[in-house]
Amino acid sequence: MAFSDYITRILIYTTVSYPIVGGLSFIVSSLYYWLFLERKDMPRYLEKGTPFITILVPAHNEEASIESTIEHLEE
Secondary structure (H helix, E strand, O other): OOHHHHHHHHHHHHHHHHHHHHHHHHHHHHHHHHHHHOHHHOOHHHOOOOOOOOOOOOOOOOOOOHHHHHHHHHO
């Protein structure tokens, strides 16, 4: 086997195996993060399972009706 055939085979194997190895390493690292590290990154207010919710109500020149809107949202 000639040296150029040897180099050609190495380049082909590298070109074919690189996406496979890269994809598998991404999957393994994602699973590791999901299983062991994701829960540590949660904010303190989500530890008990109750989500913190913010409701934004756009209001411009709504002095007459904003009180009834807020009361309706509190229900």
